[in-house]
Amino acid sequence: MNSVLQCLSNTRALHDYILREEYTADINTTTSAMKGALIKAFGALMCDLWKRSDEPDRVLTTAPFKSQIQRFAPRFMGYQQQDAQEFLRYLLEGLHEDVNRVTSRPKPITTDIDDSLSASQKSMEAWKRFLRLENSKFVDLFVGQLKSTLRCTVCGHASVTFDPFWDLSLPIPSRSGQVRLQACFDLFTKEEVLDGDEKPTCSKCQKRQKCTKSFSIQKFPRILVVHLKRFSPQERFRGKLNTTVDFSVNGLDLSPYSAGQTPCRYNLYGVANHSGTLFSGHYTAYCRHPYTAEWYEYNDSRVHVMNQRNVNSGEAYVLFFELAGSTHV
Numbered sequence: 001m002n003s004v005l006q007c008l009s010n011t012r013a014l015h016d017y018i019l020r021e022e023y024t025a026d027i028n029t030t031t032s033a034m035k036g037a038l039i040k041a042f043g044a045l046m047c048d049l050w051k052r053s054d055e056p057d058r059v060l061t062t063a064p065f066k067s068q069i070q071r072f073a074p075r076f077m078g079y080q081q082q083d084a085q086e087f088l089r090y091l092l093e094g095l096h097e098d099v100n101r102v103t104s105r106p107k108p109i110t111t112d113i114d115d116s117l118s119a120s121q122k123s124m125e126a127w128k129r130f131l132r133l134e135n136s137k138f139v140d141l142f143v144g145q146l147k148s149t150l151r152c153t154v155c156g157h158a159s160v161t162f163d164p165f166w167d168l169s170l171p172i173p174s175r176s177g178q179v180r181l182q183a184c185f186d187l188f189t190k191e192e193v194l195d196g197d198e199k200p201t202c203s204k205c206q207k208r209q210k211c212t213k214s215f216s217i218q219k220f221p222r223i224l225v226v227h228l229k230r231f232s233p234q235e236r237f238r239g240k241l242n243t244t245v246d247f248s249v250n251g252l253d254l255s256p257y258s259a260g261q262t263p264c265r266y267n268l269y270g271v272a273n274h275s276g277t278l279f280s281g282h283y284t285a286y287c288r289h290p291y292t293a294e295w296y297e298y299n300d301s302r303v304h305v306m307n308q309r310n311v312n313s314g315e316a317y318v319l320f321f322e323l324a325g326s327t328h329v
């Protein structure tokens with residue numbers, strides 16, 4: 001939990017939103033299950049954290065926040081090891097709900113998006129439909145849009161769909177050794193053949209056909225969270241993937257995976273590391289200070305300044321990137 005909280009607290013746009021108390025005007029007291037209690041507890045925790053950020057051995061008072069997150073997601077009861085990415089998903093979802101600008105549920109749209117629209121029109125329509133229900137500072141910052149293309153190998157017809165994402169879960173192409181982060185993106189966006197039992201129905205042929213399926217990124221979020229699948233279900237029996245995933249701290253260029261024209265260079269500012277095994281692991285975080293740009297290592301209650309050279313330790317599990325140039329937007 002702490003590694004994720006440290007990465008979030010060093011997210012500059014979020015830091016400002018919380019510490020300047022802008023969020024208080026956005027609290028959703030109607031459709032949110034928590035009626036603002038979660039974001040208030042998160043805000044108090046962030047303030048405590050930053051107020052004491054110059055104390056070398058600060059110990060955070062996480063109990064009030066913990067009790068709220070457990071009310072929202074009872075599965076986080078207790079103090080056993082939790083999966084950092086799973087925790088992050090629940091936390092972002094809960095915080096988003098607490099400041100969702102949609103304060104009364106609109107009537108659901110039951111019609112499909114018109115298939116005759118161009119891909120970019122479809123993407124905009126899908127995004128508009130998403131925002132009708134989910135619209136908050138957290139959506140502004142963290143949510144992107146994924147394009148998936150299903151192409152019939154018989155008639156060539158392509159059916160395109162667009163889905164929002166809060167993070168990208170990337171497969172790791174090797175069980176050991178070292179791979180580049182780009183190799184994980186390559187594998188994630190690689191065309192997959194759906195044949196045999198998996199054959200989808202082609203809307204043009206009106207029957208099940210062999211198809212290819214591929215992903216690309218339609219809309220790049222301002223904050224991109226990348227989760228490395230070290231514990232995927234198929235790996236669960238074989239243990240954790242200890243592959244070193246090599247990444248550079250600045251200037252990650254994701255344009256090869258882009259479906260549109262949006263800017264897509266990212267700088268890293270946070271890493272949740274996992275060391276050890278699936279059952280007895282330990283989380284630490286490396287974060288770049290949002291104002292001084294200095295890197296810090298957070299290990300339980302201990303905080304140390306660290307060299308940027310050491311950020312790429314081989315134990316990265318969840319990576320936090322910020323769109324280059326977005327800090328001053």
Ligand SMILES: [Zn+2]
Nearest residue numbers: 152155202205
């Ligand atoms: Zn077809």
